[in-house]
Amino acid sequence: MLDELARWHQSLSPDAEVALIVARHAPYAGRQHHRVRISGVPLDGLLAGPAFDAAVFVRQLRSSSYLRPLPTGSCPLTRAIRFGGPMFGIFDAAEARTLERWAAAVAAGEPPGADLAACTAGDDDAAAWQRALASADPGDIVVAVPPALDERQFLYRLVNVERFPGVLAAAHTRVEQVLAQAEGMFELGAAGRHTDATWFDYSPAALRERVESIYWTKLVGPYRPLVDIPPRAEVINGQKRFALGNLVDGACTHRVGNTGRFHRPSDGPLFALYADEMGRGDVARNHLTLINQALASMGIHLPHLRSEEFRTQTELPGPTYPYATYQLGLALLPDSRYEEILGYHLGVEMFGLGELRLHETQKMRRHGFDTAYEDVHLSIDNISAGHTRQATDLIVAYLDHVGRTGGPAAVERAWRRVWRGYASFAFFVEPHLARRLLARRAAA
Template sequence: MIDPTTSLPPGPLECGPAAAAQAAALVAGPPGALYRVLLVEQESEAALVAARRVLAAFLPDGAGLDRDRVLAELADARAAIATAAARLRAASAETLAAVLRERAPLALIEGCWLDAVSQPATQPAVIVNRLLAERLEILGHGVAEHTLAQRRRRLLDDHGVLLPGLTSPDFLAGARARPLTAVTGAFYLALSRLPATFLPEVVGAHCAFRALGTDTGLSGMNGPGYDPAPLLSEYLALTERAPTGPADRARLLAAIQLVVGLERAHVAMLAELAGWHESLSLDDRMALIVARHAPYAGRQHDNVQISGVALRDLLAGPDFDAAALVHRLRSASQLRPSPSGGCRFTRAIRFGGPMFGIFDEVEARTITRWASAVASGDEPRATLAPCTAGDDEAAAWRRALVAAAPGDVVVAEPAVLDERRFLYRLVNVERFPGVLAAARTRVERVLAQAEALFELGAAGRYTDATWFDYSPVALRRRMDTIYWTKLVEPFRPLTDIPPRDEVINNQKRFALGNLVDGACTHRIGATGRDRPGDAALFAIYADEMGRGDVAKNHITLIHQALASMDIQLPHLRAREFLTQTELPDLGYPYATYQLSLALFPDSHYEEILGYHLGLEMFGLGELRLHEVQKLRHHRMDTAYESVHLSIDNVSAGHSRQAADLIVDHLDHVGRAAGPAAVEPAWRRVWRGYASFALFVEPRLARRLLAGRGAP
């Protein structure tokens, strides 16, 4: 049952005209805007199309590359970057802070290319599970404080580099990111949007980036660093058995070589930036501070004059010159030394002064040093030659982005889809990003229908979606009531086992839903998201996928169970699945809804939490116990059914964890947005639970939704 897939079948990317136009504008625009869209808009058709264009601009075809030579280049680059990083660490504290600040947009997205590598289109491939295990490690094995991004944040804080959140509109401005930083980050983020389509490139980029260890070197952390050999060896061994093996190896090597070049160029840019920073005079540093804060100077400065000229006039207009303003400040009364020490300007930025908190610690120290130098009679030296580090390389990449025209992008109006084609496109969303609009419509329609269960949900056989006012105690009480009264207490061992064919037909009813097991949470915890429960929720998903062990992967287990019934299916992503005849059509709406909901982990986060609670609890009790009994009687595989009875338990397993995540999330909402925000957030959580109940309570759903349309 081992899946040796090393790449997915090629195919065109089909998108709508509006998304194609938006993507073209994005790649032709500022690199910072492209970086931000690729990071933030993971639910956007245009972002997926833009990602395809970015990858077309960056990725060579890899033809003729020699494995040993490319791996030797990787080893040489690793040594060179370690040496360069050591030199940068030896710079002054202010220069090192400037370097770390510039590197932050790349350091904080390390591993982004693994965000969605584990998905219905790729599971349960061996290499995907290896990458899943590495992503789980990057996410701190489910502990938010241990994630790589949080550890990097603490390092930045230690160096006085305080940045907005990664998804904040002000993040790149706060990082003072140069064009080369933004355009390099855009490549890594583009790879994160299409990891199934570019699986060989993901393996190569991951191994190269982590092996080079640029950010580990800049942090000064000791240790052997990341060894790419095991993952590379495993992937290369798999390609030896794959019909696409030669092409996959070429793509892998091209990605390694590209990342080596990108990281070398970025480290060279950091070195140039450090040299420029070290050459700055105190006047230059002061001019940079003035330039950074000038756009925010408001009307509170209307009455301030600098050497007889209104400050608002000096700051206004397109001809504003920060160096000239600093030169004028030197003779201003605000810099005149006072008998008690310091001057009016430095007193103003201290605690209790009118400008306290305007400048960060590094800026405040620079201002104090500069004022002291002025008082001691230092000659002015404000030349402020502009920093151009990395600009030539960035300009070359921008030209490549504008020129990129991938031949596999097809512009077409959205198709009318039946359930089978809808499922096919949802699984292959990287090739059919236009399906996002239909998926959102489906999600909104089902959620609206599900609220009908708020009144009569108690009549459910396995669920109770009746509305109740939220409190942590009330949620856990409802969960315990469902568990005991609907899932456990009704259980009685079967005394009459149905015939084999009847058992198999019943398994077929649920098989399609089982084949998307865990899909509702596979996109949770994407780079830049810092919700308190993201890492833990992704860790639950990783459990479902065996935490990297293919033998424990639930998709492997369901195929194993089906094989014991002599049922062989094409992969969900395969076109052949469109015409499979083993599984009944009645299972498609449940699968397409879950796959649709999974595509909106930001805008429907609360609904996913509620749906996930229902999903985890459904793995317990009478229904599952009866299936185990029937399968065992007919000597069919029970592993898939049995594992849910243990892993989903309500004492400490996934069901309890799902409830705890809801409690933690709503507590966070209350503290961040106030108590009034909890009730609407809870309503969204509970309609997510109700949407799960809608599908597993068909009799109740038909009765409640008569005349409203099927889900």
């Protein structure tokens, strides 16, 4: 093919060589040539016109004054491309030599040569390869849709996303699926045991009122100390059901602090909450340290979450995986699902309070298990100044920013997304409502 290409270049007439140079430079000529005229037409118009033909242009240039010999032996064209001329440096050295030879040949009376023909070097070979590849049917090649990942494989790839970047598409699909299902909680949410995702029109006061209502009626109001403490094995099994969710504690916000994400008024406070979850640099206070500490007190020693060994461990029950994989998938979309992360995060922070935590603390303490993980959430997630209050305030700050920059309609759109993020949290912690939603959808 290269030999064929070389022969094509060698066969070009001087006029065709110049036409090739003109065709290469014409798209970049700009509008600075309006004072230059060839056959009475401004040069910039000739070069920029939709019907531009390099071969026709070369014939016009041949008979123009720009190739008329000067007493110095050159011509206006070759003088313009030499050092000090207005076109010096436009053409590379080889192109300049070609133009010099061509101008001299025209001045010597050499007649026009063949026009520039299309280069077809390699076309026949390429067509043959294309036909061969299109008709090939190698026996050792199988084209198939990749099998669906089970939840353990899905989790393993999500926490090792640098090694499995292709998991991003699956994460996006899972997130969209859950969010679409969770919007049903807008109607059923009031029946939640720990949450209330019922829809309401947004205002800062309405959001704070809903948060306080959930706190008093769902989390704190129903609390009564346990009279009968379950057996040790039952308490351990209960902690195993919570463990995987606790091991991804704070994951939904961890990418908010990535480079370039600090332009919204909610970004700083949101990342500060994540920093709290991670112990603000003190490993002993990191929530993952605390949950592993609690599990160890029950004789549960898990491999690292990102390891192959964790993928195959059987300590934690399979039904708990979808909650973790959804949150990890959501975490991989810190820009496109920012509003949903804000709402989901509010649900996570509120879940650290009230009856459920108090009962778990009571049960674990009775059997001598470490309660630091439960205790710290009851403390830092408080509604007066802790994470629950801060999660509420940063939603208000974000929607205020949206209103100032996009107007009321933008606030309505953003609020719906925030609240469906909260609803997606409720979808997982209220399994009886989730089952009703899915059954209703299957029947529809």
